[in-house]
Amino acid sequence: MSTFSDSGNSKQDSVGKRLGIDYLLDIKAIEQDDAKDVISGLKNNPKSIPARYFYDQKGSQLFEQICALPEYYPTRTEASILEEYGVEIIELTKAIELVELGSGSSTKTRFLLDGYRDLDSPLYYTPIDFSGSMLQTTANNLLEEYPQLKIQGKVATYDRALKQLSTYYLGKRTIIFLGSSIGNFDKKECDRFIQRVTNALKPGDYFLLGIDLYAQRYPLGQKPVEILEAAYNDAQGITAAFNLNMLQHLNDRFQGNFNLDLFKHEAIYNTEQNQIEMYLISQASQSVNLKSLDLTIELKQEEKILTEISRKFDLQSMKEYLSKNQLNLVQTYSDSQQWFGLLLCQKAIN
Ligand SMILES: C[S@@+](CC[C@H](N)C(=O)[O-])C[C@H]1O[C@@H](n2cnc3c(N)ncnc32)[C@H](O)[C@@H]1O
Secondary structure (H helix, E strand, O other): OEEEOOOOOHHHHHHHHOEEEEEOOOHHHHHHHHHHHHHHHHHOOOEEOOHHHHOOHHHHHHHHHHHOOOOOHHHHHHHHHHHHHHHHHHHHHOOOEEEEEOOOOOOOOHHHHHHHOOOOOOEEEEEEEOOHHHHHHHHHHHHHHOOOEEEEEEEOOHHHHHHHHOOOOOOOEEEEEOOOHHHHOOHHHHHHHHHHHHHOOOOOOEEEEEEEEOOOOOHHHOOOHHHHHHHOOOOOOHHHHHHHHHHHHHHHHHOEOOOHHHEEEEEEEEOOOOEEEEEEEEOOOEEEEEHHHOEEEEEOOOOEEEEEEEEOEOHHHHHHHHHHOOEEEEEEEEOOOOOEEEEEEEEOOO
């Protein structure tokens, strides 16, 4: 299950000895779940596709480009908060193991890892991502940059990795979940996820959560809708390409015949639900076949397929929600406009 690689030259040796990767994807179960979820989403009214289909190799690359877009304020705002408070967070939590869910390129995580440079303590970093190639490349880069770091990555879904984390303990643990990715879960998925996080922590361990805020300073208690919508409808069309790539991913995976030219990207802010909703809109009345699923769907002109929700949060409600789940808020870090929040919570001691 776990591999520590061995290699020829000494620099790579030192990297190889500090790297272990657990491959925890149960391909058979995933294939069954994937097929079931795609079929039920596309048969539903309104139609939907699970957001995890964003992330094939091209999707992961497009997401990295989204993070650098001028309109996409969440990444740079969260990065600026981590840059300012990363060392303080490390000094406060004193984790031996830093676990990151959905680590991707671990770019912002470096502000936390920097906090260990001056400490004389070992650090295990446990990146978790179901994209194995992204995790492997990132881990190798980090080991070159941080000579005292040991990495025990997991190529796994959040669920599977959190279940495994609850069965062993390397030492004081902090779990981080950045990018407001929690906003992509509906309420039920969120409850299940937070419960799993709590179970993977011991009393006194920490959870650091990044959330996109309503920004209380604005009238109606929200950021201007134009700013929110622009973040998901960028001028260069990268988010549109990211959204449309999901159909290509389905074509590749299930022998499908989605014609990407016959769909248009749209992202709108739903002010009642406080969430961005991302859609693919059919530009014609059409049928689409996914051969390996034995599925044919009919789409009307202008019919929408929901591909992602991105919920926005209120600090106080999130604080109460977390504490109901034994995660007590210790410190809130934010930017000057209060657009984004980093919540440091500690698992209740009793
Ligand atoms: C939106 S990106 C966020 C990356 C980074 N944490 C950030 O804040 O910029 C989500 C990352 O989580 C991974 N991911 C998404 N859903 C996942 C799941 N259910 N289990 C494991 N990894 C997942 C994707 O491959 C991707 O690298």
